[in-house]
Amino acid sequence: MTSSSPRPHVRISKAANRYLVFDIDDVMYLRRNHNICSVFVGTMPQAPQQSAFMGLPIELMAEEAQVLVEKNVAFVVDDSNYHPARIAAAGPQDKQYIDAIKTVTGDAQRSMRESTEARKAMFAYKGASKKKEKKNKKAPDTQSSEDVTVASSADAEAAATSLFDTTPEPAAATTKNSPVTREAPEAWLATLTTSGALLTPSPGQEEPIASVDVPASYPLYAHLQDKGYFMMPGLRFGCDYNVYPGDPLRFHSHFQATGFEWNEDINLLDLVTGGRLGTNVKKSFLIGGRVESEERQKDEAETALDVRAFSIEWAAM
């Protein structure tokens, strides 16, 4: 689709035979353009005590990595070896990397300071107006009970905001200082999601490209992927892949797919099990594999994806 665009290749990092993508832009790009969504496997730092929403990285199935490599939109790097070696070898990339961190933390600090100042200004304004209000109210001796409640509730509100307002402490301390020393003592720290510039290979070197080991069901995966389906691991439905007609953000899955060799004997009970489970969860059980024939042997390139798929519906007992 957009594989000819000048977009840099997606970097897949391979760690101990697992394939991970860390860059959020890459993740969204794969999702939008290559119907690959994969599983988010990271803990979300904003809400770390739940598992319903997961964060970066995504873990690609080996099939997904292989499809992307074949489409020439991604490359796989053996990060268990390359990455530590890259960190250990100090070089000019370090400076770039540290600068990136400083940019991020600097930006955040600035916006934090601005928001703190804005809030302070707001409090000052509120406080002043409240005092005025009180004075105005003190003056006449005859207060209506309504006014009292209004004033006390405003007080309570102010107290509540100041009670929960733990944000400005570090920044507030810095704002008192002179502009020169403002950032030095309270430099924020950040853990970036990707190593970015640090991974740029030194001149004359290249990132070592790792191979991908795909399971036997790969032809079926590649076939369905080519047809535009989104696929997720099939653990929950006892199959190889859970097949979605579109982005799983929006759509329910239609098929539970299992790959077979063309001449493989299939246990009839497996068909019944898969078909029955699929019907129960309003999906179709789908089996498929690469056609093994003499023609295919002759003309490998043209029929490389000669895969046929069958969907099975469990009718009755």
Next chain:
Amino acid sequence: MAYDDEDSTAAPPAAIARDDPSKVENEDVEDAEADEAISDFRKFASSLPGGGSGGGGAALNKKAAPHVSGKTVRRGEKDFESHGTRLQENTLEVSRTAMHDVLSYTRMRTPDNYMTGWYFPGHWAQEPREDEKPEELWRRDRVVALEAEKGQMTKSMGRVLRGAPKNVPGWDKAWLLPEEALYLVERGDLLLRWPRGSIEGIFPPPVEVDGLKREVARGEDGDYELGLPLSLQAAYSLFIGNEGDRGKITLEKFQVYSQLRRAGYLVSRASPLLDPPPPSDTQTLWQRLFSLISSPKSDTPKFHPAMGPLVRPGLYRSYESVYHQLSLIPRHKPTPRPNTPAPEGPFTVAYHVFKSRPGFTKTNLPLPDFRIAVVNARTTDVPDLAEMEALLGSTPWDPPNARSGAGGPGIGHMYQRLKHGWRNVIVAVNDNGMVSYLEFMESAFGEERLFERFDAKPKPGGKKFSGRNQKGGRGGGRGGRGGRR
């Protein structure tokens, strides 16, 4: 269309959920979420402070983040298929944008509440494994030294290796295992750094004037010259490895570890040293000799004629003697000290899991509530009997009785006892980041002697009927009727 019930088969990990109130409360939500791993990020984004967008000031303050409960992030409605309308496209685009915003977050803190850990993979590598003590387990695998312990998390993570001599740099620091370090980095609690110098430069030995060396090492770039702050990606590449790599953890184990931690459990690496010794043999010699003589009588009869009826003709006054003659096939009898080999390969207990409780200390671990083995769904087959026996044999003796929560004696608690088993272990099956939990236990049907009940004298006053009623009242349980689904 309501296609929501499609995920009714995806049960939550029953064994895990059964005693945890917080888990039970969210069960329906998790059911709903179970199929669709990617949920409605729009609602999630709006539930986060500052709209969830990364890098923004308000979103950075962790204290301000409210607890995001399962209820507030319930997923939105889904469609069956694409119908090509702009509305559908827009909704999807909004979801994707929200997802992008939420996930663009950068982990950032002030130095005050950000722990710093230094990566020293080789520091304890030479320590012999043999003389490990329960207080300093896995020291060869501890690869990250914490500068200072801060926050709740360190109450259950990291160990100061008390046994180390005081002239070893870093002796007084808490050292983290790879999964602990990676989990803390993911949570945004730990800044992991790659030291540019030796460990003496980072943690000066006590003989030197503290701080002197550090001052020297810091140049224009301050802290950055002492060591490089690492990214999440770097942390994964350093800590994720193959089974058996020192100082690393497999990705499937890490994912199970972090999932359990997120759910609120406390997790420690398993070690045989943490298991209680098998119950000591309280029998005296005489008792044992006596049991040798008497046991054949109570178990299977020694002699069966080659021909003729199984039950010898005669007058029987109790069912028991008849059933003894009928039992031909030896049945499994659980024993406190099984003769199984040590488990090998993936079917080995990897983690001890504890329910969160007050007074938990990492140095004095209580007995775990669960034991978990982790297997990769793609590379592991169903365990064979030998593997299963070895795995169960490595867990401690846990007979079903009132103390282990399996009810008391008597027929009323029979199914509870059978379900509890004599040993139990949970196997976590990980398929590319999705985890299912299965519980295996050693059951002994031969220990439940139903025929003993037949000899009991019927008591006056309809006792028999009340017994039946009891059985009927338990109808919802997992009795023998479960097989008819």
